[in-house]
Amino acid sequence: MSRLVVVSNRVAVPGLSSAGGLAVALQSALEETGGLWFGWSGKIDPEASGRLHEIDAGNIRYVTVDLSKRDHDDYYNGFANRTLWPLLHFRVDLVDYNRVTYAAYRRVNALFAEKLAPMLRDDDLVWVHDYHLIPMAKLLRELGVSCRLGFFLHVPMPSSDLLAALPQHERLFEGLSSYDLIGFQTERDLERFQDYVRLFGRGKVISHGHLETRKGVRLRAGAFPISIDTGHIEAQAAAAVGKPGVKRLATSLSGRALGIGVDRLDYSKGLPERFRAFGRFLKRHPTHRGKLTYLQIAPVSRGEVLEYQNLRSELEQLSGHINGAHAEPDWTPVRYVNRNYPHPTLTGFYRLARVGLVTPLRDGMNLVAKEFVAAQDPADPGVLVLSTFAGAARELDAALLVNPYDLDGVADAIAAALEMSLEERRERWQTMMTLLRTHDITAWRKEYLAALRDPV
Numbered sequence: 006m007s008r009l010v011v012v013s014n015r016v017a018v019p020g021l022s023s024a025g026g027l028a029v030a031l032q033s034a035l036e037e038t039g040g041l042w043f044g045w046s047g048k049i050d051p052e053a054s055g056r057l058h059e060i061d062a063g064n065i066r067y068v069t070v071d072l073s074k075r076d077h078d079d080y081y082n083g084f085a086n087r088t089l090w091p092l093l094h095f096r097v098d099l100v101d102y103n104r105v106t107y108a109a110y111r112r113v114n115a116l117f118a119e120k121l122a123p124m125l126r127d128d129d130l131v132w133v134h135d136y137h138l139i140p141m142a143k144l145l146r147e148l149g150v151s152c153r154l155g156f157f158l159h160v161p162m163p164s165s166d167l168l169a170a171l172p173q174h175e176r177l178f179e180g181l182s183s184y185d186l187i188g189f190q191t192e193r194d195l196e197r198f199q200d201y202v203r204l205f206g207r208g209k210v211i212s213h214g215h216l217e218t219r220k221g222v223r224l225r226a227g228a229f230p231i232s233i234d235t236g237h238i239e240a241q242a243a244a245a246v247g248k249p250g251v252k253r254l255a256t257s258l259s260g261r262a263l264g265i266g267v268d269r270l271d272y273s274k275g276l277p278e279r280f281r282a283f284g285r286f287l288k289r290h291p292t293h294r295g296k297l298t299y300l301q302i303a304p305v306s307r308g309e310v311l312e313y314q315n316l317r318s319e320l321e322q323l324s325g326h327i328n329g330a331h332a333e334p335d336w337t338p339v340r341y342v343n344r345n346y347p348h349p350t351l352t353g354f355y356r357l358a359r360v361g362l363v364t365p366l367r368d369g370m371n372l373v374a375k376e377f378v379a380a381q382d383p384a385d386p387g388v389l390v391l392s393t394f395a396g397a398a399r400e401l402d403a404a405l406l407v408n409p410y411d412l413d414g415v416a417d418a419i420a421a422a423l424e425m426s427l428e429e430r431r432e433r434w435q436t437m438m439t440l441l442r443t444h445d446i447t448a449w450r451k452e453y454l455a456a457l458r459d460p461v
């Protein structure tokens with residue numbers, strides 16, 4: 006059997022904690038098959054990029070590379086997170102157009118390719134992840150790598166008119182044609198990519214998922230919605246209820262219902278809009294005042310990037326403002342926490358909650374939505390309020406779907422979740438859970454890798 010080699014900027018190196026769906030999902034996928042996981046070490050070397058680290062843990066070998074401060078600033082904070090991230094989340098207004106950071110992006114991709122190429126065997130299956138590493142396949146091919154190379158985009162593929170705003174769009178997206186298979190989270194993302202190839206790449210869509218570039222190169226693309234280790238989350242949530250941290254949260258609620266949000270502190274997650282919608286809920290539904298506590302867990306993410314720092318200040322103000330306007334001596338409406346919690350605790354928090362708030366403005370998938378559902382008590386499940394702009398909404402359409410920009414709509418959905426009968430809650434939960442049990446992280450990995458192996 007061929008070896009699986011996963012390549013991603015973020016690697017869940019044992020002992021390093023960081024929130025993020027890519028690392029959580031790939032850790033589960035690799036634990037099942039074993040293999041090599043290659044990417045950034047999470048460390049800055051004051052001198053230069055390139056120092057390698059190797060760790061063997063269980064059946065996974067982690068090989069990671071340190072980056073210099075300059076490369077980290079320009080490639081990760083810069084082109085990846087100030088140019089591609091906002092562009093791919095439809096936020097052209099936030100895109101930093103910058104040739105210096107683009108050069109660093111290409112330099113770090115070339116460094117990763119140069120370090121990885123000598124470790125590869127002809128029968129490996131190499132699976133490259135996300136927008137940080139789009140040029141990898143072309144660079145590996147130039148170094149003589151001949152094994153199958155797949156790519157998976159974890160974030161949305163925006164409409165082609167937006168992509169075309171990037172000065173380097175042709176060179177960047179043409180690089181995708183060196184992969185044998187390009188995976189997207191949803192059919193909508195795939196359709197928008199096909200539009201881009203046709204309208205701006207001057208290529209052809211031969212049939213759905215089969216494309217030809219303007220240079221006559223054939224490529225395959227498909228939708229492979231990522232998922233979670235459903236059975237594991239179910240068991241973890243059931244076991245978490247007895248844990249001290251989870252019990253303390255339960256006691257602190259004094260019989261009130263809990264609403265929960267769990268998101269990296271990122272502008273794509275729609276947190277200011279969610280806070281405002283919660284304030285609106287308190288005004289529009291006064292009978293629920295004092296009966297619901299909203300806990301927002303928001304670990305700091307990409308904290309060196311200006312837009313993320315601005316978001317943090319905005320949320321501190323907003324939470325203070327809502328609490329100032331609505332709190333009672335014995336009730337604080339919003340609990341806002343910038344800490345990262347491990348899954349054994351987080352799943353217990355989900356299970357305590359009557360309402361799960363997942364309202365991104367754009368999100369590739371959003372694994373929190375799936376985890377929230379899997380963590381519920383089947384006898385008394387909570388209700389998921391889910392943005393239609395999360396990839397997860399395609400599958401979890403039995404959630405209360407909302408438009409995150411429509412604050413009154415989100416406010417009313419929170420009220421509807423609190424008022425929903427047990428029968429309806431069970432019915433909706435069952436529908437979503439049936440899907441998550443069959444389409445879990447194992448199914449995602451198998452479907453993608455089967456398509457990558459298949460040379461048609």
Ligand SMILES: O=P(O)(O)OC[C@H]1O[C@H](O[C@H]2O[C@H](CO)[C@@H](O)[C@H](O)[C@H]2O)[C@H](O)[C@@H](O)[C@@H]1O
Pocket residue numbers: 015023024025026027028030135136159160231306307368369370371372
């Ligand atoms: O690595 P970071 O810069 O700390 O950011 C964390 C990850 O954020 C993004 O996650 C995406 O992948 C999830 C799993 O497929 C998906 O559910 C979510 O919608 C995406 O936002 C990013 O794409 C990853 O590369 C980061 O590691």
Ligand SMILES: O=c1ccn([C@@H]2O[C@H](COP(=O)(O)OP(=O)(O)O)[C@@H](O)[C@H]2O)c(=O)[nH]1
Pocket residue numbers: 024025026027029267268269302304344345346347348351370371372373374376
């Ligand atoms: O304190 C936290 C906050 C988040 N997460 C995990 O980080 C992932 C977030 O993935 P998602 O797809 O929702 O969004 P992303 O952060 O990747 O954009 C989920 O597995 C969360 O359980 C975590 O472990 N601890």
